[in-house]
Amino acid sequence: MRTESASITSITGITRLAAKQEITEVLYRYCRALDRMDRALADTVWHPDGTADYGPSYRGSASGFLDFVWPYHAQLAAHSHLVSNALVEVDEGAETAASEAYVSVWLRTRPVDGLVTDLFHRGRYVDRWSRRAGVWAIDHRAYVGDLYREVAHLPEAVEPPAGRRDDTDPSYEVFR
DSSP: OOOOOHHHEEEEEHHHHHHHHHHHHHHHHHHHHHHTTTTHHEEEEEEEEEEOOGGGGGGGHHHHHHHHHHHHTTTEEEEEEEEEEEEEEOOTTTTTEEEEEEEEEEEEEEOOOTTTEEEEEEEEEEEEEEEETEEEEEEEEEEEEEEEEEEEOOGOOOOOOSSOTTTTTTTOOOOO
């Protein structure tokens, strides 16, 4: 027979697991938002008063960061963000959390001076989270860069991407 104490512990465990899953999905949503250039989706990743610290290139509000990064991504030929190794720690009340997630980013420029350049970034998103009105979102993100590589090559050596950076991408049909 279950005791009341065991039942409370079980509910807390389930609540924590659900919080971890919700936070992980927000991390994935950020990658999708950038790669599909879906600004409305990107705006759901942070709370409205959220902040971002991407080192010397940007420090300030999260919406300001998106304003900053959007034109840069728009001028690229393609890009792909991949999040992995997400460690999420949910606090006792399941209303705040912290996470560290590894990120790999591949950015491809349009041809310049006869060359296409692929930029490879590896780093980590170190985030503080809170749950407000039932929604998990980032309060503060610090990006920690770990590795960087740049490779230039002739445009003929580049296969055109099948993915699209808007709502005509095949994934939107599946998620409609």
